[in-house]
Amino acid sequence: MSDTKAILDLAKKTILTESAAIHNLGSFLNEEFAHAISCIISSKGRVVISGIGKSAIIASKIVATLNSTGTPSIFMHAADAIHGDLGTIQENDVVICISKSGNTPEIKMLVPLIKRGQNKLIAITGNIDSFLAQQADFTLNTFVEKEACPNNLAPTTSTTAQLVMGDALAICLLELKGFSSNDFAKYHPGGALGKRLYLRVEDIVANNQKPEVSPDSDIKNVIVEISEKMLGVTAVVENEEIVGVVTDGDIRRMLNKYDHINGLTAKDVMSLHPKTIETEVLAIKALELMQKKGISQLLAVQGKKYMGIVHLHNLINEGIL
Missing domain, CATH: 3.40.50.10490 (Glucose-6-phosphate isomerase like protein; domain 1)
Known part of the structure; x- marks a missing residue:
């Protein structure tokens, strides 16, 4: 000692x-x-x-x-x-x-x-x-x-x-x-530091699959969409605009609530008013919003148009987190 x-x-x-x-x-x-x-x-x-x-x-x-x-x-x-x-x-x-x-x-x-x-x-x-x-x-x-x-x-x-x-x-x-920080990004394009300064939501969304179903999609199709796109979520879209979201958590809650799921559709189980983020926003801002809201994904939009999903795992893989 x-x-x-x-x-x-x-x-x-x-x-x-x-x-x-x-x-x-x-x-x-x-x-x-x-x-x-x-x-x-x-x-x-x-x-x-x-x-x-x-x-x-x-x-x-x-x-x-x-x-x-x-x-x-x-x-x-x-x-x-x-x-x-x-x-x-x-x-x-x-x-x-x-x-x-x-x-x-x-x-x-x-x-x-x-x-x-x-x-x-x-x-x-x-x-x-x-x-x-x-x-x-x-x-x-x-x-x-x-x-x-x-x-x-x-x-x-x-x-x-x-x-x-x-x-x-x-x-x-x-x-x-x-x-400025924008000037700094020009000199630091590589690594996590550079990505925090220039990587945008649209850069991530472009490389992700784009899960979506209609409000009238039956629950089996909803589950298949979530499973196949491997993001743990699907947007519920009508006329290219988001009307809701169905997550893994929504599916689990549905199974606890209903003894029979035949006849259920996306609109029966979806969550309203999901959190969204504009595609031109920096990816670091998406991380900050996820941390603030305690969620792991955001729906990316361009105006009102649904563009895709940005997931927490994307930000981890990019080295931003």
């Missing part, structure tokens, strides 16, 4: 150390940050982000975040840049260099080359007196008092601070560009 407590105490200490450093970042924000944002927005090029060591990994993640939120970006490793990859930087690009110390040999070699190309340079560094900070057009201070590492050596707190500063850049750019 004592070992468990020691482990948990150490984990909590790490988290608290890093959270305190992140909280302190806010006090470092000044006009330099705002100018850096303006520089990126007014640029006709991309954002090229570079770093060395662990900072390079953070740079790569920030690139991914910027690309997914509407700011074209590319990663350039600082070591590779001085061995042939400097051509990555184009005339109108803005360059961000990330370095805790701001004085690593690779950064000292890279910065003059960037400046020679007359590209704007933004520094993300924990040392505002460093070579990088002094040469940059704009400096974003990510100073941390200590690393979470007990030896104060392994980049932990410092890389977290760099990552958070990158997120701050990305979110400010997103907001100022008016980047």
